[in-house]
Amino acid sequence: MSDPEPRRIQSNDEPTATSGDRFVDALLTHKMCDSPQAMDRRLARAMRAVRGENHRLTAWQWWALPVAALIAVTFLIMPTTSSASAIVRTATRVARLAADRRYEVVMIPRARKPSDSPPPITATLDVRDADHVRLEIRFPDGRTEQRGRDGDVSWEVSRDGEVRVTDGSQPWPRWIETPDGSLLIDSMASMLDELEHTYTLTRVENTQCGGQSGLVQIDAVRKLKSAAAAMPPSKANPADRIVMCIDPTTNEVARLEMQFSQQGPPPRGERGPPRDGERGPPQDGERGPPQDGERGPPRDGERGPPQDGERGPPRDGERGPPQDGERGPPQDGERGPPRDGERRPAGPPQSLTFTRAALSEFPAGWFAAPSAN
Amino acid sequence: MQLLLSPAGSNIQDLQMTHPQKPPTAHEVFELLARDHADHLMVFLRAVVYDRSLVDDVFQETMMVAWRRLADFDKSRSFGAWLRGIGSRVAMDMAGRRRMAIVDPTILAEIEQHSACFDGDHALSFQSRMSAVDECLERLPDMYAEVIRMVYRTDSPVRAVATTLHSNEESIKKRLQRARAMLGECLQRKGVLA
Numbered sequence: 001m002s003d004p005e006p007r008r009i010q011s012n013d014e015p016t017a018t019s020g021d022r023f024v025d026a027l028l029t030h031k032m033c034d035s036p037q038a039m040d041r042r043l044a045r046a047m048r049a050v051r052g053e054n055h056r057l058t059a060w061q062w063w064a065l066p067v068a069a070l071i072a073v074t075f076l077i078m079p080t081t082s083s084a085s086a087i088v089r090t091a092t093r094v095a096r097l098a099a100d101r102r103y104e105v106v107m108i109p110r111a112r113k114p115s116d117s118p119p120p121i122t123a124t125l126d127v128r129d130a131d132h133v134r135l136e137i138r139f140p141d142g143r144t145e146q147r148g149r150d151g152d153v154s155w156e157v158s159r160d161g162e163v164r165v166t167d168g169s170q171p172w173p174r175w176i177e178t179p180d181g182s183l184l185i186d187s188m189a190s191m192l193d194e195l196e197h198t199y200t201l202t203r204v205e206n207t208q209c210g211g212q213s214g215l216v217q218i219d220a221v222r223k224l225k226s227a228a229a230a231m232p233p234s235k236a237n238p239a240d241r242i243v244m245c246i247d248p249t250t251n252e253v254a255r256l257e258m259q260f261s262q263q264g265p266p267p268r269g270e271r272g273p274p275r276d277g278e279r280g281p282p283q284d285g286e287r288g289p290p291q292d293g294e295r296g297p298p299r300d301g302e303r304g305p306p307q308d309g310e311r312g313p314p315r316d317g318e319r320g321p322p323q324d325g326e327r328g329p330p331q332d333g334e335r336g337p338p339r340d341g342e343r344r345p346a347g348p349p350q351s352l353t354f355t356r357a358a359l360s361e362f363p364a365g366w367f368a369a370p371s372a373n
Numbered sequence: 374m375q376l377l378l379s380p381a382g383s384n385i386q387d388l389q390m391t392h393p394q395k396p397p398t399a400h401e402v403f404e405l406l407a408r409d410h411a412d413h414l415m416v417f418l419r420a421v422v423y424d425r426s427l428v429d430d431v432f433q434e435t436m437m438v439a440w441r442r443l444a445d446f447d448k449s450r451s452f453g454a455w456l457r458g459i460g461s462r463v464a465m466d467m468a469g470r471r472r473m474a475i476v477d478p479t480i481l482a483e484i485e486q487h488s489a490c491f492d493g494d495h496a497l498s499f500q501s502r503m504s505a506v507d508e509c510l511e512r513l514p515d516m517y518a519e520v521i522r523m524v525y526r527t528d529s530p531v532r533a534v535a536t537t538l539h540s541n542e543e544s545i546k547k548r549l550q551r552a553r554a555m556l557g558e559c560l561q562r563k564g565v566l567a
Contacts, residue, residue: 019483026419032525046436
């Protein structure tokens with residue numbers, strides 16, 4: 001994520017500026033506007049992203065939901081400001097504040113069939129800062145799963161009760177990574193920057209919000225598909241609508257609900273239905289010719305699909321196939337495909353709701369890994 | 374993956390002194406190199422990318438690409454120049470994908486020349502080289518030093534500076550440009566600008 005640029009050199013935005021002028025301007029900006037602390041944070045974020053590089057999400061997976069959850073966390077700690085857009089911008093700054101926060105989370109999984117009514121998954125999310133996070137997930141079958149980070153130590157307690165502790169050099173578990181592999185809580189600013197571009201934010205006052213009166217409601221609705229499509233998918237917030245209920249007396253968001261399209265990406269290995277405006281499979285098993293303006297098979301001499309199932313080499317900045325020492329199959333401590341007998345919910349949920357719980361501060365050692373016995 | 378690099382200007386020896394019994398990992402080496410060259414990379418990217426709000430994104434992506442390509446780095450060459458080369462390509466790539474405005478290729482090449490000159494022989498740290506900027510700032514006539522200070526250090530928009538100095542925006546912009554040109558000439562005389 002990115003630090004907000006301390007200032008903007010209005011005098012040097014002209015495209016006619018010479019290279020020397022631009023370089024001197026950059027030197028002055030660095031010298032006078034950028035603090036060593038800001039540089040340290042920038043570098044720390046980059047290094048976390050590097051550490052997470054081998055563990056990028058390949059598809060939107062349900063256990064990446066905490067990504068959305070932590071996006072929500074930033075909303076939950078921001079003060080109320082005069083406009084919806086200003087709220088998001090404020091969240092960008094406030095996202096870096098360290099404070100003890102607890103949220104009760106309710107996730108309604110996506111139904112596998114229209115007639116299904118899946119039971120909710122609940123969780124408690126405790127956050128102090130990027131290095132002190134604890135999440136306890138309670139599944140409908142009664143089992144629980146805990147994950148956390150305490151400074152340099154990451155840990156998890158599986159549903160079977162197994163405690164696994166890793167040192168800080170291990171990548172973050174996927175549930176706290178952004179889709180581009182960086183640590184979510186530190187990438188918040190840039191993600192929120194993107195939010196303002198891809199969501200229409202409106203402020204609704206004097207309404208019942210989350211069943212309570214006297215709260216200010218902020219609605220964030222995903223913009224038209226054409227605008228959303230311009231977003232790099234790796235940074236896109238998957239929610240179609242975000243509803244926030246803010247208490248104007250305390251400047252806290254009392255409740256936040258994220259609603260997801262039921263036509264979202266399917267679980268890994270499955271094909272989902274096409275979204276509006278996208279091409280779906282032919283009906284009734286027929287395959288028709290391409291319509292006007294659509295792409296048909298390549299003509300002679302035109303470029304067609306890669307032969308022999310190969311893909312072209314990736315460009316700089318894009319993902320390529322794993323090289324030596326790079327990403328391979330999941331190792332110990334990483335998340336891989338579902339284990340035998342384990343079923344995961346199908347794709348994104350119907351909704352994800354956060355409610356801030358009353359809390360003064362966490363007790364000492366709260367984020368430490370539980371003992372193994 | 375274990376990797377030992379000893380590019381000029383790096384602090385690898387610090388790492389080896391900290392853990393004499395254990396060779397540094399590739400990630401530790403990379404982090405040290407990145408830390409050594411991060412300031413200069415930021416200056417370079419700020420000069421290249423028009424939209425300042427996107428510079429951090431380019432910086433992070435540059436670091437990630439550099440990490441993936443670390444095995445391609447020629448140890449006999451400057452790590453900083455290699456990093457800036459990646460930064461240039463990342464900026465160009467992002468300019469295409471995100472409609473981010475960057476300088477044209479000619480200016481880009483010239484900025485790299487300035488950067489290479491600023492790098493010198495790597496004998497001095499970035500902060501030491503920045504002392505040349507301080508010296509040049511001290512030599513600026515007051516009317517130019519004042520506008521530099523007001524615009525850069527106090528985070529004042531040019532329009533507000535113009536109001537404070539009972540001048541107009543265009544005059545302040547010209548004075549600012551002249552101040553930077555004088556700084557540039559001073560830095561050239563000191564051999565830290567091409």
